[in-house]
Amino acid sequence: MSSRARAASIFVVDDQASTAYLARMMLEGAGFVVSEATQSKQAIEKIKASRFDALLLDLHLADMSALELLRQCPLRPPTVLTTGSVAEVSMDEAGSLGVVEVVRKPFTAVALVASINRAISRARRPEPADEASIYLDMPVVAEVRNVAGRIAGDRFVRKAIEDAEQLIDQAGHASKTMQSALWLEHVQALSGIAATMGARALKRAADDALNLKLSEIPARAAEYVDRFKDLLAKTAEQLVAVDNLLSERERACLKLIAQGLETPAIATRLGVTAKTVEYYIQKAGAKLEVRGRAAIVAQAIRRGEI
Incomplete structure (x- = not known):
């Protein structure tokens, strides 16, 4: 591994302390600088406050999913997800949130280190604060x-x-x-x-x-x-x-829901697939911190988003 990779800083997030510890030992053994967290709130605070070269994140945390956690971190490092079933991960959605690799549990040190190295080398991280x-x-x-x-x-x-x-x-x-x-x-x-x-x-x-x-x-x-x-x-x-505001597509979906349109009609109107419409609605709900279409639309109106 190159000196650049050995100096890389990795943040491990897993609500199972034993798994987080195991990952840390494997990565430190490969020369990475590693820190870890077992709680979502703590992890979000650290991601927002620090600059990591890569994030190793469990798909299913105790109080939220990995994707929900990533949505709350606008400036996030390239991410490697860990999960018992790779089939659970939709890379269309996960990729839009910075996920570049998925590792199946139980992982070996070789597989884990290889995934982290690929994540770092493939990522083209901008300088978000400067941008x-x-x-x-x-x-x-x-x-x-x-x-x-x-x-x-x-x-x-x-x-x-x-x-x-x-x-x-x-x-x-x-x-x-x-x-x-x-x-x-x-x-x-x-x-x-x-x-x-x-x-x-x-x-x-x-x-x-x-x-x-x-x-x-x-x-x-x-x-x-x-x-x-x-x-x-x-x-x-x-x-x-x-500010974690709604995107134009998310707003468009909610406006059409407010007009009484269902998913197929919204998809036709916007020229996208029904799955994409559901994805936008799910993202809007996560940003507004509510669930259910009626509640999402009501919260968007209350916040002046639509």
């Missing part, structure tokens, strides 16, 4: 959550995104009709909303546009509108990850 900081002013985002609380904060963020979208559309219309002064008004308002919601990159772009001379606006307004749209989309993606 988020490109688009978000994290202290502002945190302050919104602290002052407003969870539900009100979610409503504010969603409404701010919608307001920004509307202003960008209005700026686009103004650029097409050659109304430079009106275009500047919309961009000024966009800058204010971006600052309030902590959209760092979007505010920077809006402020840059405000420095244009009136004579320059007709030639460059459309270019800036396209830039605003791109930055708002990337900002929304980061806010979804950081």
